[in-house]
Amino acid sequence: MNWRNKAILLLLLIGGFLYAVIQGIVIPANEEKAEQYQREQQEPWTHDLKSVLPYKNPYMGNAGNLINLFAHLPLNELERTYELESDRFTVNLHYKEAAGEIGMKELKRKLLYNSLAAFALIDNLQVVHYHFTDTTLTARRADVERIFPGPLAELLKEERWQEDVQKKWADEEFLEKSVETVFGG
Secondary structure (H helix, E strand, O other), X not given: OOHHHHHHHHHHHHHHHHHHHHHHHHHHHHHHHHHHHHHHOOOOOOOOHHHOHHHOEOOOOOHHHHHHHHHOOOXXXXXXXXXXXXXXXXXXXXXXXXXXXXXXXXXXXXXXXXXXXXXXXXXXXXXXXXXXXOOEEEEEHHHHHHHOOOOHHHHHOHHHHHHHOHHHHHOHHHHHHHHHHHHOO
């Protein structure tokens, strides 16, 4: 075998090895990171604020913007439809599932987070109705502002969001009182 054939064979072996490394190690590792990121987006304490910042808008009447916002918040895996009442600054989310099947305690905590994010990002949004097949939960801006005083939009700086919002999700007493304030018993 001359040197040219040996070089071609060597390059073929190196190419095969690199292909195996990419297919067997690099791609699965990247897929695992992407899956982990998606799992983290389902929990308020690990949700990435940067993923929803592009949806900041002064007006709730922008349906596409509002739909994309809720598509990047916890519970985004649940099938739902939207109804906007622009004259009342209200959005209705109609879920295809029963709240009881999801778990009311955890559901209310995630909806509290989603409501806070929506009110902080959409300046004139006042009310969000979450309709499930077995119940309806309503969040009002005024109730959320009682928990997080001051303009909610000021919470949208990443450090502030982590400190003043996400860290509070580890405080059981805070969550119970907050859920009670926003959604009632």
